[in-house]
Amino acid sequence: MTKTLYNKIDKKIIANLPVAAFEGRIVVVLSNAEAERAVDYLLSQPLLGVDTETRPSFRRGWQYTVSLLQVSAEDICFLFRLNHTGLSSAIKRLLEDQTTPKIGLSWHDDLNGLRKLGGFKTGNFIDLQNCVKEIGIEDMSLQKLYANMFGQKISKRQQLSNWERDILDEKQKLYAATDAWACLQLYKELKRLEATKDYELIIQEEPTIEE
Numbered sequence: 001m002t003k004t005l006y007n008k009i010d011k012k013i014i015a016n017l018p019v020a021a022f023e024g025r026i027v028v029v030l031s032n033a034e035a036e037r038a039v040d041y042l043l044s045q046p047l048l049g050v051d052t053e054t055r056p057s058f059r060r061g062w063q064y065t066v067s068l069l070q071v072s073a074e075d076i077c078f079l080f081r082l083n084h085t086g087l088s089s090a091i092k093r094l095l096e097d098q099t100t101p102k103i104g105l106s107w108h109d110d111l112n113g114l115r116k117l118g119g120f121k122t123g124n125f126i127d128l129q130n131c132v133k134e135i136g137i138e139d140m141s142l143q144k145l146y147a148n149m150f151g152q153k154i155s156k157r158q159q160l161s162n163w164e165r166d167i168l169d170e171k172q173k174l175y176a177a178t179d180a181w182a183c184l185q186l187y188k189e190l191k192r193l194e195a196t197k198d199y200e201l202i203i204q205e206e207p208t209i210e211e
Contacts, residue, residue, distance in 0.1 A: 056162075087117040132190065157171070157175070
């Protein structure tokens with residue numbers, strides 16, 4: 001069945017869509033030893049989704065460093081609490097790896113944030129924003145892209161929560177894992193559609209402003 005996609009999707013439509021959420025196992029990484037084991041597993045996978053979270057600042061001119069790096073395989077997501085581990089050797093190994101493709105969204109910004117924790121060479125990362133342009137999609141946000149591609153909504157309610165709290169609550173963990181996992185799903189579907197050409201792109205014209 002041919003999939004209908006839009007160059008732009010109306011945000012009003014998203015509110016009524018069913019919510020998508022990661023259903024796999026979520027593992028919080030708090031120590032360097034745990035990070036080593038997690039990275040060993042992740043780099044054995046064929047493809048990974050990645051994202052970061054930073055504690056929001058409500059003071060002008062003040063910005064926190066990246067608090068969380070989430071990396072998802074198909075059915076397990078590791079949440080690396082960087083405010084506990086820093087940029088450990090294992091995490092640096094993950095970020096510099098050239099073998100396993102890691103899929104992010106607006107990943108250049110995430111890399112800049114991660115580099116404030118320590119230097120590393122950029123590994124094999126793919127930015128979804130570049131991928132969707134190739135098939136004519138103009139929206140760049142994860143929520144709009146997922147709604148367009150799958151007809152489901154990614155909740156953003158936890159985005160501005162405190163990512164440096166002592167213990168992340170279940171809603172925060174699910175939110176973080178879902179974002180990384182969604183990047184992985186979007187990339188896989190984009191590759192499928194590019195291979196099969198089994199989609200139709202509908203061009204939504206910009207509304208005209210009446211005098």
